[in-house]
Amino acid sequence: MADDGMLVNFDIGPDAFVGAHSAPSFKGGKWTDRQKAKRLAQYHIRKGNTAAAAPKKGDDGTGEFNVARPQSQKKDNSNSNNSNPNHVPFDRSLKRKRPSESSAAPKPNGTGVPPPGTKPGEFVSSLWTQNPASITIESAPEPEPEAQAPTNAPLSDGSTTFTTLGLSPILANHLTTKLTLKAPTAIQKSAIPELIKTDSDAFIQAETGSGKTLTYLLPIVNRIMQLTKPRPSSDTPSGKKETMARHSGLYAIILAPTRELSRQIETVLSTLIHAKNGPHWIVPGSVIGGEKKKSEKARLRKGLNILVATPGRLLDHLENTESLDVSRVRWVVMDEGDRLMELGFEETIGSILAILEKKSKLPNGTPERGSGVPSGEEVLPKRRVTILCSATMKTNVQRLGDISLKDALYIKAEKSAEDEEADNAGKEAGEGKFTAPAQLKQSYAVVPAKQRLVALMAVLKRAFIRQTATPRVMVFFSCSDSVDFHFEVFSRQLSEEAAAAAAATNPTTAVDSSSDSESEAEDTTPEDGKTSKKKPQDKKKKKKPALNPATSPAPTLHPSCVLHKLHGSLPQPIRTAALHSFTTTPHPTILFCTDVAARGLDLPNIDLIIQHDPPFSPSDHLHRIGRTARAGRPGRAIIFLLPGPEEGYVESVLKKGVREGQLARANVDELFRKGFAEGKEKKREWEDRASEWQLNVERWIAEDARMKSVAARAWGSHIRAYATHVGIERAVFSVKGLHYGHLAKSFGLRDKPGDIKVPGGGGGGDGGGRSLAVAQKRGVEDSDEERDERPGNEAMRKMRKIAQGMLKKKGMADEFNIG
Ligand SMILES: Nc1ncnc2c1ncn2[C@@H]1O[C@H](COP(=O)(O)OP(=O)(O)OP(=O)(O)O)[C@@H](O)[C@H]1O
Numbered sequence: 112m113a114d115d116g117m118l119v120n121f122d123i124g125p126d127a128f129v130g131a132h133s134a135p136s137f138k139g140g141k142w143t144d145r146q147k148a149k150r151l152a153q154y155h156i157r158k159g160n161t162a163a164a165a166p167k168k169g170d171d172g173t174g175e176f177n178v179a180r181p182q183s184q185k186k187d188n189s190n191s192n193n194s195n196p197n198h199v200p201f202d203r204s205l206k207r208k209r210p211s212e213s214s215a216a217p218k219p220n221g222t223g224v225p226p227p228g229t230k231p232g233e234f235v236s237s238l239w240t241q242n243p244a245s246i247t248i249e250s251a252p253e254p255e256p257e258a259q260a261p262t263n264a265p266l267s268d269g270s271t272t273f274t275t276l277g278l279s280p281i282l283a284n285h286l287t288t289k290l291t292l293k294a295p296t297a298i299q300k301s302a303i304p305e306l307i308k309t310d311s312d313a314f315i316q317a318e319t320g321s322g323k324t325l326t327y328l329l330p331i332v333n334r335i336m337q338l339t340k341p342r343p344s345s346d347t348p349s350g351k352k353e354t355m356a357r358h359s360g361l362y363a364i365i366l367a368p369t370r371e372l373s374r375q376i377e378t379v380l381s382t383l384i385h386a387k388n389g390p391h392w393i394v395p396g397s398v399i400g401g402e403k404k405k406s407e408k409a410r411l412r413k414g415l416n417i418l419v420a421t422p423g424r425l426l427d428h429l430e431n432t433e434s435l436d437v438s439r440v441r442w443v444v445m446d447e448g449d450r451l452m453e454l455g456f457e458e459t460i461g462s463i464l465a466i467l468e469k470k471s472k473l474p475n476g477t478p479e480r481g482s483g484v485p486s487g488e489e490v491l492p493k494r495r496v497t498i499l500c501s502a503t504m505k506t507n508v509q510r511l512g513d514i515s516l517k518d519a520l521y522i523k524a525e526k527s528a529e530d531e532e533a534d535n536a537g538k539e540a541g542e543g544k545f546t547a548p549a550q551l552k553q554s555y556a557v558v559p560a561k562q563r564l565v566a567l568m569a570v571l572k573r574a575f576i577r578q579t580a581t582p583r584v585m586v587f588f589s590c591s592d593s594v595d596f597h598f599e600v601f602s603r604q605l606s607e608e609a610a611a612a613a614a615a616t617n618p619t620t621a622v623d624s625s626s627d628s629e630s631e632a633e634d635t636t637p638e639d640g641k642t643s644k645k646k647p648q649d650k651k652k653k654k655k656p657a658l659n660p661a662t663s664p665a666p667t668l669h670p671s672c673v674l675h676k677l678h679g680s681l682p683q684p685i686r687t688a689a690l691h692s693f694t695t696t697p698h699p700t701i702l703f704c705t706d707v708a709a710r711g712l713d714l715p716n717i718d719l720i721i722q723h724d725p726p727f728s729p730s731d732h733l734h735r736i737g738r739t740a741r742a743g744r745p746g747r748a749i750i751f752l753l754p755g756p757e758e759g760y761v762e763s764v765l766k767k768g769v770r771e772g773q774l775a776r777a778n779v780d781e782l783f784r785k786g787f788a789e790g791k792e793k794k795r796e797w798e799d800r801a802s803e804w805q806l807n808v809e810r811w812i813a814e815d816a817r818m819k820s821v822a823a824r825a826w827g828s829h830i831r832a833y834a835t836h837v838g839i840e841r842a843v844f845s846v847k848g849l850h851y852g853h854l855a856k857s858f859g860l861r862d863k864p865g866d867i868k869v870p871g872g873g874g875g876g877d878g879g880g881r882s883l884a885v886a887q888k889r890g891v892e893d894s895d896e897e898r899d900e901r902p903g904n905e906a907m908r909k910m911r912k913i914a915q916g917m918l919k920k921k922g923m924a925d926e927f928n929i930g
Contacts (some may be wrong), residue, residue, distance in 0.1 A: 190535065191771045236856055238802050242559035245754045252321045256552035257772035263548045264743020265294040275397050276303040280373035285386030289793040296322040296742065297524035298805035305520055306330035310492035312519035314512050316502045317550050319737025320526065323500045324379050327444050331363050332383050336390035337490040339865060349762065357394035358414035362491065365419045368450040370683060371690060372711040373399040376446065377419045393417065400424045401683035411435045422451065422459040438472040441491045444498045445515065447711045449730055452507035452784065461514055471495060546768040548734060551740035551748060553769060555761055555776040558751045560853035565801045565806065567723055569786020570749060574719045575669040575699055582699045583717045587735050589832035591678035594703045596825035596858060598676040599818065600808055608667045669699045677704040709734045713741065722750035725844060729764045729835060749777060759843045812859040823864035826855055
């Protein structure tokens with residue numbers, strides 16, 4: 112892999128080229144490269160060509176020695192008055208210059224022009240040169256994607272109401288008045304009447320953001336709330352007449368793949384139950400891990416009527432908690448079916464269903480007295496109904512359907528002919544039918560590896576310029592280390608902006624931006640997954656020379672932007688707090704996250720989704736972008752692709768399942784111009800501004816050992832995560848095609864941190880550990896504790912411990928830390 116001027120850090124000792132017939136000694140870098148360089152030097156010494164023995168830029172094709180060797184110095188060497196023809200006087204110019212030693216600005220990458228803002232002696236790879244060209248033709252700037260009629264919005268025909276679907280007036284009234292939902296969505300129209308009327312299993316498939324949660328919850332609540340008759344004493348364990356209450360029975364279990372989604376479902380459920388004159392006696396609850404099992408057991412003992420659970424935790428309680436009585440369960444719902452399967456819950460779900468079957472007291476026909484089914488429950492399904500929900504119809508969902516559904520109804524939203532066509536196109540994407548909501552405007556940008564960080568800054572900045580209300584942006588990364596890195600970079604950016612703004616408003620009492628403790632700026636507190644404002648009493652103003660806003664990083668995001676992060680390696684309380692803050696803050700806000708936030712989360716009013724790293728499957732893509740454009744609202748999504756094979760993703764996935772005009776290629780020049788230009792600039796001054804911003808980040812990282820390790824770790828994890836693209840996608844996302852040096856720049860590193868062991872990849876990959884990588888990748892939703900909680904995960908737990916130990920010994924990241 113060419114290195115394009117990215118230094119490999121050969122430390123050429125002062126006596127490297129001194130002494131006849133002795134090969135120079137090389138330190139650092141790869142052993143093979145050192146040997147190669149040594150052999151070459153020996154060859155030249157044998158030939159008496161000592162000048163050539165001295166490594167210089169581009170020597171031996173590795174390009175590792177990026178030593179700017181001014182002509183004048185070469186001349187001096189040749190004019191040396193030392194009579195020994197083999198003597199090469201030590202010349203420090205041969206050594207990689209230190210900033211203090213150099214007087215002339217460097218000439219990066221043969222362009223002759225150092226990036227603007229480069230300090231004398233700084234060796235910096237330019238953002239704008241040596242980038243691979245796009246392999247697809249960039250046509251004239253494409254128009255922005257067209258606005259299309261929403262496909263997941265509430266129906267506007269006027270004839271369909273919640274009451275006409277068969278829901279009770281109490282619920283219907285609550286939905287329209289309290290929850291301000293004007294009308295049902297298309298999937299609600301199709302599914303709710305069926306689920307109220309029949310006792311059939313059902314597979315519900317509908318676009319992201321189309322209201323699937325209410326689609327299955329409303330019929331369940333509607334039917335349970337009809338159980339209003341007090342139970343006669345003959346039917347109660349106590350032998351006394353009882354009104355319906357939490358201990359009357361567990362009627363429904365809802366399974367969801369993540370804790371966040373489970374909590375969300377429980378919240379929606381609570382809002383329904385608390386309808387005016389509603390079924391307040393119904394008690395919902397959850398068992399999702401992340402808290403002591405003891406408290407969950409206590410809750411189960413008290414009694415719940417509807418239980419939301421993650422599969423592993425539920426199975427655990429089914430096997431170990433005696434007070435959990437599932438004999439009357441009428442509904443089992445599996446939300447986000449495809450994700451449940453991707454996370455390897457097939458076996459767990461199979462065991463859950465088997466236990467439910469075994470413990471069920473439901474007769475196969477009409478409930479009769481003495482059968483264990485209390486009278487008055489005739490309004491409930493006569494058999495256990497299983498409902499499977501998914502936005503996609505992948506093979507694994509079909510498999511889950513096979514093991515869990517019997518004679519199921521396949522329910523989907525009625526669609527126009529055009530939308531049906533788009534759905535069928537989605538099928539070709541190799542993952543079963545899927546389409547994104549039509550009103551979601553999608554674009555892709557072909558961004559070279561070196562420019563990825565500045566491109567993110569440009570897109571974020573633009574997002575805040577365009578919006579009038581409170582913009583909410585989600586940025587998806589492939590791994591948690593990358594989330595952590597970008598969170599640090601942009602937190603610092605916001606701190607600096609706030610400090611510069613403070614300085615501008617009150618230049619005499621400028622705030623020291625270098626000291627977190629004394630800053631009144633937005634302060635990064637990664638512990639709670641978000642930036643936070645210091646309280647006024649924390650303020651300690653220092654008299655400092657005024658900061659000059661002009662010298663602060665040129666682009667600004669937004670003065671009051673709040674940054675959040677979310678990934679599976681964060682403790683649960685932090686995950687919950689970050690999500691809560693992200694969804695409730697009145698300020699413009701950004702969430703840096705992994706795929707842990709991709710599924711099912713209903714985060715209100717997301718304006719823009721940025722896929723900084725490509726998704727790991729077409730359905731991941733669909734779910735990520737599906738966090739915006741929900742329930743008929745508008746939304747935009749952009750994905751960054753590297754020039755080269757990655758551009759193949761446009762045809763193979765992005766163009767599938769989109770309507771005409773819904774996807775456009777973003778003009779990268781325009782993207783940078785809009786992000787970095789100030790006013791109307793005739794020259795490409797925005798390039799200089801972008802370079803300066805990048806340099807500012809690079810310098811900070813170079814000078815801060817902690818940040819350097821955060822960046823290096825993120826770089827390594829990013830590459831390892833990239834290597835987990837599977838099957839058909841590997842042609843498009845081949846780790847062998849990655850330029851590690853260029854990627855290092857996008858993590859603010861001037862040199863690639865070293866070799867990296869990447870399964871199946873270049874750069875010294877040993878081919879080992881792929882299965883672990885894939886397993887860990889596929890466990891993105893869960894933290895380690897969650898994964899370990901799953902029964903049957905002993906093998907995985909052991910494997911992870913062994914791998915962690917090995918990696919620790921090698922001084923590598925303790926795992927790919929994806930999630
Ligand atoms: N009839 C309706 N009218 C307006 N908004 C609705 C309606 N039904 C549901 N919603 C809202 O739509 C949003 C998305 O709902 P929900 O989370 O159930 O979607 P989903 O189909 O499950 O999406 P995903 O596949 O991404 O999980 C929620 O904010 C919900 O309150």
